[in-house]
Amino acid sequence: MEILKTLEFSTWNPALQSDEAKDYTHALESGQLALLPHLCFELEASERHLLSPKWSDGKAKNISYDPQTKMVKHTSATGADMEAIGRMMGRYADSAHQLVENLFPAYAKGLVWGRTSYRPVEAEGRPSSVRKDDSLLHVDSFAATPVQGARILRIFSNINPDGKPREWTIGEPFDNLAPRFLPKIPKPVPGSSWLLKTLGITKGKRTAYDHYMLQLHDLEKLDSHFQQTCPKTAVSLPSGSTWIVYTDLVPHAVKSGQYCLEQTFYLPVEAMQEPKLSPLKKLEKLVGRKLV
Numbered sequence: 001m002e003i004l005k006t007l008e009f010s011t012w013n014p015a016l017q018s019d020e021a022k023d024y025t026h027a028l029e030s031g032q033l034a035l036l037p038h039l040c041f042e043l044e045a046s047e048r049h050l051l052s053p054k055w056s057d058g059k060a061k062n063i064s065y066d067p068q069t070k071m072v073k074h075t076s077a078t079g080a081d082m083e084a085i086g087r088m089m090g091r092y093a094d095s096a097h098q099l100v101e102n103l104f105p106a107y108a109k110g111l112v113w114g115r116t117s118y119r120p121v122e123a124e125g126r127p128s129s130v131r132k133d134d135s136l137l138h139v140d141s142f143a144a145t146p147v148q149g150a151r152i153l154r155i156f157s158n159i160n161p162d163g164k165p166r167e168w169t170i171g172e173p174f175d176n177l178a179p180r181f182l183p184k185i186p187k188p189v190p191g192s193s194w195l196l197k198t199l200g201i202t203k204g205k206r207t208a209y210d211h212y213m214l215q216l217h218d219l220e221k222l223d224s225h226f227q228q229t230c231p232k233t234a235v236s237l238p239s240g241s242t243w244i245v246y247t248d249l250v251p252h253a254v255k256s257g258q259y260c261l262e263q264t265f266y267l268p269v270e271a272m273q274e275p276k277l278s279p280l281k282k283l284e285k286l287v288g289r290k291l292v
């Protein structure tokens with residue numbers, strides 16, 4: 001299978017035939033990264049000054065925005081600058097939503113909003129703990145935000161003004177990865193999900209699915225032999241481009257790049273075109289029981 005599915009659209013609301021949409025949905029659900037090399041998220045003149053790492057708070061990886069509350073977090077900006085960041089990220093959230101609704105119309109009813117992020121800091125050489133180090137190959141799983149089986153669908157746009165690509169590597173397919181790590185993952189401890197929620201460590205119940213995905217994420221990153229030797233492919237994501245990928249399915253790592261916007265959506269497995277392609281169904285098959 002090709003890693004990339006290249007789509008030539010240059011608008012956020014492309015008009016598609018229904019068989020075309022089915023084909024793109026199948027590609028995405030199968031683990032291809034949909035790259036739109038000509039879909040650029042244009043900044044307005046009044047937003048250009050937001051292209052600086054100084055707007056990061058220096059602690060979190062990303063500036064974060066909640067499309068529902070319109071709150072901006074993890075930025076050093078205040079007042080009018082903070083409002084401008086919120087407006088830019090809000091515009092991005094709306095554009096990403098429109099794009100997903102047009103490319104994958106079957107998802108429209110099931111989509112759940114996640115956060116928007118803005119990444120103005122160079123990704124190469126950024127200090128980090130191993131578990132938080134996104135320069136190591138991993139599938140996404142968020143320790144504090146259990147998804148309870150739902151898919152993690154993410155849209156990224158490289159808005160670098162100097163033509164610098166964002167360099168990723170993509171690892172081997174989930175179907176190879178999961179059986180390799182699964183035997184090393186201990187069963188979830190009974191009662192632990194209740195405890196994590198009660199203590200406020202997780203926002204909601206950490207299901208057995210979340211447990212396995214988080215362990216998979218951590219074990220992959222912690223295994224330096226695996227990181228060095230596993231099959232991987234470099235993917236260069238041009239400035240002025242947009243890409244869409246199920247990051248819970250496709251192992252990925254960021255090697256370098258600066259200035260990126262990203263929108264997360266969650267999608268219930270039942271809203272997929274082919275639920276059997278979800279990490280949930282794949283893991284359930286491997287462990288031989290229901291995980292949510």
Ligand SMILES: O=C(O)CCC(=O)C(=O)O
Nearest residue numbers: 119134140247252253254
């Ligand atoms: O910043 C990036 O390009 C990707 C980092 C990553 O692994 C993620 O956002 O899930």
Ligand SMILES: [Fe+2]
Nearest residue numbers: 134139140247
């Ligand atoms: Fe990731």
